[in-house]
Amino acid sequence: IYLDEQALFLAEKLSVNAGFRMDRSSVNGDREKYYLFPKYSAAYRFEQPWWASEYTDEIKLRASWGQSGNRPRFGDRDILFANAGIIDGRGALVSAGTLGNTSIKPEILTETDIGVDLSFLGQRLNMEVTNYSRTITDLLLTFPLPQSSGLTQQIINGGQLSVKGWEFGITGVPIQRGDFTWTSRMNFTNNEQMVDEIPVPDFNVLGSFG
Numbered sequence: 001i002y003l004d005e006q007a008l009f010l011a012e013k014l015s016v017n018a019g020f021r022m023d024r025s026s027v028n029g030d031r032e033k034y035y036l037f038p039k040y041s042a043a044y045r046f047e048q049p050w051w052a053s054e055y056t057d058e059i060k061l062r063a064s065w066g067q068s069g070n071r072p073r074f075g076d077r078d079i080l081f082a083n084a085g086i087i088d089g090r091g092a093l094v095s096a097g098t099l100g101n102t103s104i105k106p107e108i109l110t111e112t113d114i115g116v117d118l119s120f121l122g123q124r125l126n127m128e129v130t131n132y133s134r135t136i137t138d139l140l141l142t143f144p145l146p147q148s149s150g151l152t153q154q155i156i157n158g159g160q161l162s163v164k165g166w167e168f169g170i171t172g173v174p175i176q177r178g179d180f181t182w183t184s185r186m187n188f189t190n191n192e193q194m195v196d197e198i199p200v201p202d203f204n205v206l207g208s209f210g
Helices: none
Strands: 004-007 014-023 035-047 056-070 082-085 090-095 105-120 127-137 140-144 152-155 160-176 180-197
Touching: none
Parallel strands: none
Antiparallel strands: 004 014, 014 035, 035 056, 056 105, 082 090, 105 127, 127 160, 140 152, 160 180
């Protein structure tokens, strides 16, 4: 299920957008449940504002917030069978090493963007600045199981990962004559990634110590 609506106000200077998506999948623990992922955004354009430089064509302020999901893989929900080769002259099947999780659900990505777009000199010089923040919750993680269980691992939901950063962009048109246009662009991005929480116990790596 998907819905998206956009509306323009104030001589098309104000743009407002809202929508949502609802997903249901057989790979989720609850195959009948719909997961809701909404989104919202707004932007306002100042055309040749009197309080800015005479060379300023437009200033646009924008902001957005939204969520999206990442479904589990096929087989994370159920116990699958693996090929055990030939036993007593016949093909055999055994349980796979991964324990199914009937409560598995999608990861959720939440993102917030705030930015400004600037246009100068008859749109021959454009600048964009964006600050963004992304958080992923209910991460799909591999959880180790005791060897006495006869299984090796289980896929679970848990933990949190966050990303924060800035994006800068400058586009210039130094030459524009007839059919010839020279356009140059420069981008700069700064990211800070953090693992906020991991609900998986400590484990030893073969060949290591301490």
